[in-house]
Amino acid sequence: MTVTRAIREHLPVPLARTAGAVRRRLRGLRYSYAQLPAFPPVATTPVRMLVGPTNSAGQGHAWAQAAKTLPDVDAVSFALHRKGQFQFATDYGVPLAWFGQPRWQRAQQQYVGSHTHVMVESLRPLFGARGYPDAAPDIEAMLAKGINVALLFHGSDIRLPSRHAKRERWSPFTPGDELTDRLEPQARRHAELVEALQLPVFVSTVDLLDDVPNAQWLPVAIDPAPWQQAARPLFSGEKPVVAHVPSNAKLKGTEEIDAVLNGLHESGVIEYRRITGVPHEQMAGVIGDADIVVDQLRIGLYGVAAAEALAAGRIVVSYVGDGVRHRVRTLAGREVPIVEADPDTLGEVLGGLIADRDAAAERAAAGPGFVAELHDGRRSAEVLQSWLIKKETL
Numbered sequence: 001m002t003v004t005r006a007i008r009e010h011l012p013v014p015l016a017r018t019a020g021a022v023r024r025r026l027r028g029l030r031y032s033y034a035q036l037p038a039f040p041p042v043a044t045t046p047v048r049m050l051v052g053p054t055n056s057a058g059q060g061h062a063w064a065q066a067a068k069t070l071p072d073v074d075a076v077s078f079a080l081h082r083k084g085q086f087q088f089a090t091d092y093g094v095p096l097a098w099f100g101q102p103r104w105q106r107a108q109q110q111y112v113g114s115h116t117h118v119m120v121e122s123l124r125p126l127f128g129a130r131g132y133p134d135a136a137p138d139i140e141a142m143l144a145k146g147i148n149v150a151l152l153f154h155g156s157d158i159r160l161p162s163r164h165a166k167r168e169r170w171s172p173f174t175p176g177d178e179l180t181d182r183l184e185p186q187a188r189r190h191a192e193l194v195e196a197l198q199l200p201v202f203v204s205t206v207d208l209l210d211d212v213p214n215a216q217w218l219p220v221a222i223d224p225a226p227w228q229q230a231a232r233p234l235f236s237g238e239k240p241v242v243a244h245v246p247s248n249a250k251l252k253g254t255e256e257i258d259a260v261l262n263g264l265h266e267s268g269v270i271e272y273r274r275i276t277g278v279p280h281e282q283m284a285g286v287i288g289d290a291d292i293v294v295d296q297l298r299i300g301l302y303g304v305a306a307a308e309a310l311a312a313g314r315i316v317v318s319y320v321g322d323g324v325r326h327r328v329r330t331l332a333g334r335e336v337p338i339v340e341a342d343p344d345t346l347g348e349v350l351g352g353l354i355a356d357r358d359a360a361a362e363r364a365a366a367g368p369g370f371v372a373e374l375h376d377g378r379r380s381a382e383v384l385q386s387w388l389i390k391k392e393t394l
Contacts, residue, residue, distance in 0.1 A: 052078030058088030149328030230288035310367030
């Protein structure tokens with residue numbers, strides 16, 4: 001905590017507010033004559049799409065790239081950059097310091113207004129930090145200008161913990177838990193806004209259709225090539241290498257995964273690699289050097305990390321759940337080639353895979369084709385086309 005903040009927290013509330021306002025005004029003077037962060041050129045295509053501001057797992061940018069493959073469509077991705085977070089590719093973005101500056105906010109509003117379609121991720125504000133808890137005022141302003149607005153949700157931004165806990169045996173959400181108590185009111189507030197706004201809604205994983213039944217599934221999109229190129233032949237090392245990326249340890253069930261994998265590692269059955277602190281551009285090499293990737297054991301879905309490991313032809317082990325498998329089968333006619341496991345069965349499942357490596361490799365071989373059909377961006381472009389390009393009716 002800074003000295004300034006410590007002093008402010010001991011002031012009476014009215015004085016603290018005044019001090020905060022003065023501090024923001026003084027900070028703003030530093031930006032009054034500074035050069036604004038660059039905006040991409042505005043396209044001249046009939047359809048101009050913008051997506052932002054979270055770019056979660058790089059998906060905002062991936063969907064923009066997918067949209068650009070459609071005729072007469074251009075698209076850009078925007079992201080708010082926060083310190084300490086890995087940055088994914090994006091067309092433009094701003095650091096948090098600029099996000100609160102009125103001069104940038106006006107420029108951003110003008111730039112966004114030059115687009116015909118805007119996809120708002122996670123109901124986060126697009127026009128900067130203006131004291132609003134969500135993007136509702138921004139959306140109202142865009143609709144008033146005749147912009148086509150859609151909503152996109154990635155997961156915890158709309159997933160209702162109490163509903164998930166009733167549905168999933170292994171749910172990480174429990175009443176009184178800090179994460180649950182934080183996400184529950186947010187999900188309820190966002191669901192109310194979705195109902196009130198009556199806009200097109202997309203979700204990135206099929207499990208979220210339980211929370212937003214009228215949404216469309218917009219599959220996560222990746223470039224399979226780097227993952228395929230970085231992959232070594234399965235089981236070519238001295239011991240099977242099992243990797244886990246604890247990007248969100250509580251949601252992924254990392255505690256249970258660690259317990260099983262550390263035990264197998266200490267007994268000499270596997271080499272366990274717990275992957276942390278690796279920038280995304282280096283992850284293909286890290287995943288490609290593993291034989292088995294354990295994704296998560298608690299949520300009941302598959303997302304970007306699993307798709308990347310499947311593209312690399314790795315054996316992916318995760319708790320997908322019957323509901324998600326059925327939905328993908330219904331929506332896409334494909335079987336999810338992820339080996340099912342949960343906290344009770346992980347050790348047994350891994351033992352079976354290691355004992356019958358030919359069968360395990362056969363399962364892994366289905367991964368690249370699955371990703372090519374559903375997650376290389378082409379399927380995402382098809383879904384976006386129904387929103388971006390209106391069919392003429394007779």
